[in-house]
Amino acid sequence: xxxxxxxxxxxxxxxxxxxxxxxxxxxxxxxxxxxxxxxxxxxxxxxxxxxxxxxxxxxxxxxxxxxxxxxxxxxxxxxxxxxxxxxxxxxxxxxxxxxxxxxxxxxxxxxxxxxxxxxxxxxxxxxxxxxxxxxxxxxxxxxxxxxxxxxxxxxxxxxxxxxxxxxxxxxxxxxxxxxxxxxxxxxxxxxxxxxxxxxxxxxxxxxxxxxxxxxxxxxxxxxxxxxxxxxxxxxxxxxxxxxxxxxxxxxxxxxxxxxxxxxxxxxxxxxxxxxxxxxxxxxxxxxxxxxxxxxxxxxxxxxxxxxxxxxxxxxxxxxxxxxxxxxxxxxxxxxxxxxxxxxxxxxxxxxxxxxxxxxxxxxxxxxxxxxxxxxxxxxxxxxxxxxxxxxxxxxxxxxxxxxxxxxxxxxxxxxxxxxxxxxxxx
Numbered sequence: 001x002x003x004x005x006x007x008x009x010x011x012x013x014x015x016x017x018x019x020x021x022x023x024x025x026x027x028x029x030x031x032x033x034x035x036x037x038x039x040x041x042x043x044x045x046x047x048x049x050x051x052x053x054x055x056x057x058x059x060x061x062x063x064x065x066x067x068x069x070x071x072x073x074x075x076x077x078x079x080x081x082x083x084x085x086x087x088x089x090x091x092x093x094x095x096x097x098x099x100x101x102x103x104x105x106x107x108x109x110x111x112x113x114x115x116x117x118x119x120x121x122x123x124x125x126x127x128x129x130x131x132x133x134x135x136x137x138x139x140x141x142x143x144x145x146x147x148x149x150x151x152x153x154x155x156x157x158x159x160x161x162x163x164x165x166x167x168x169x170x171x172x173x174x175x176x177x178x179x180x181x182x183x184x185x186x187x188x189x190x191x192x193x194x195x196x197x198x199x200x201x202x203x204x205x206x207x208x209x210x211x212x213x214x215x216x217x218x219x220x221x222x223x224x225x226x227x228x229x230x231x232x233x234x235x236x237x238x239x240x241x242x243x244x245x246x247x248x249x250x251x252x253x254x255x256x257x258x259x260x261x262x263x264x265x266x267x268x269x270x271x272x273x274x275x276x277x278x279x280x281x282x283x284x285x286x287x288x289x290x291x292x293x294x295x296x297x298x299x300x301x302x303x304x305x306x307x308x309x310x311x312x313x314x315x316x317x318x319x320x321x322x323x324x325x326x327x328x329x330x331x332x333x334x335x336x337x338x339x340x341x342x343x344x345x346x347x348x349x350x351x352x353x354x355x356x357x358x359x360x361x362x363x364x365x366x367x368x369x370x371x372x373x374x375x376x377x378x379x380x381x382x383x384x385x386x387x388x389x390x391x392x393x394x395x396x397x398x399x400x401x402x403x404x405x406x407x408x409x410x411x412x413x414x415x416x417x418x419x420x421x422x423x424x425x426x
Contacts, residue, residue: 042407255284
């Protein structure tokens with residue numbers, strides 16, 4: 001196979017972890033100036049393969065070629081120097097730094113005197129060129145998840161990458177933000193850059209990609225030009241069997257209100273009003289969607305409901321009881337579960353193991369302890385059942401959550417929040 005037309009090639013890549021073969025002799029060839037979708041179920045090995053390509057992980061065997069030349073990607077710095085960068089599913093940003101400070105962090109220049117003005121101008125140039133609207137002087141903690149993703153893209157562009165890897169980039173975006181992201185990616189390929197788009201969403205593959213590769217259980221099982229396939233074929237390749245019709249959603253009787261918001265107002269992280277006069281009723285049995293472009297108050301609304309942000313005025317009633325500005329623990333005890341957009345930053349403790357994360361809302365109860373001491377055997381038994389029931393793929397229950405794939409960490413969070421007695425899930 002010729003290498004002239006390929007930006008990168010990965011040949012027979014194998015990567016093992018204790019108890020898991022994450023990548024098993026995987027082959028991937030990505031054409032220059034194309035958008036190549038890497039498709040697979042959660043835990044299929046997509047992120048691991050790209051962590052190998054970006055130098056975060058060393059393969060146990062196999063070969064990588066960059067623009068036809070064999071490359072030893074010993075670190076992310078080597079990968080960046082070769083023009084390969086990645087926007088991770090969980091962003092690598094310093095929350096207390098500004099956008100411009102994060103973008104220049106780790107660069108060899110400037111070394112002694114940090115003049116932010118030219119850096120901010122360069123950030124503004126990339127923002128305008130690729131429609132990545134972001135304030136260079138804003139602190140990261142003040143930005144929505146969608147805005148933080150734009151910072152990560154600009155950070156890679158600032159470093160001059162030619163091959164940009166996007167790991168599940170639409171998982172935290174609204175439909176409008178997805179469309180804007182796709183326009184940005186098309187502009188980048190028009191400028192000669194190459195995109196590797198990691199996803200498990202079939203409609204996105206068909207819309208944005210030129211070519212698609214399917215991983216299943218760590219193996220490359222299918223590759224073709226996107227125009228030569230269809231969603232049904234891709235779905236069957238992902239799971240290894242034919243896919244039947246989606247199950248019908250059962251009818252549910254709608255009950256009384258479980259959440260009532262009256263004239264709710266709240267301030268954002270910058271001290272500006274982001275919620276103003278919100279009235280909302282959510283009834284038992286309903287799935288109530290709240291839509292909007294990132295940065296328009298969705299995160300703040302969820303935080304006010306769950307006690308993580310104070311309401312400036314108005315009322316929050318849960319099951320008829322006024323819980324305005326109650327402590328998060330009181331709201332949890334009232335039957336409210338919370339699955340935040342930032343699962344590792346807020347939903348889970350990434351350096352703790354699976355068991356400790358799973359029992360985080362139960363350790364005070366007698367079922368997980370013997371007197372003042374946690375009953376480790378009981379906690380691990382309960383967590384094991386939870387992991388099996390929600391198909392969380394992990395080497396063992398002592399694995400740190402940060403080592404799980406994005407999909408498996410999401411499953412763990414969902415398992416914890418839905419396994420407790422709850423009346424409302426936010």
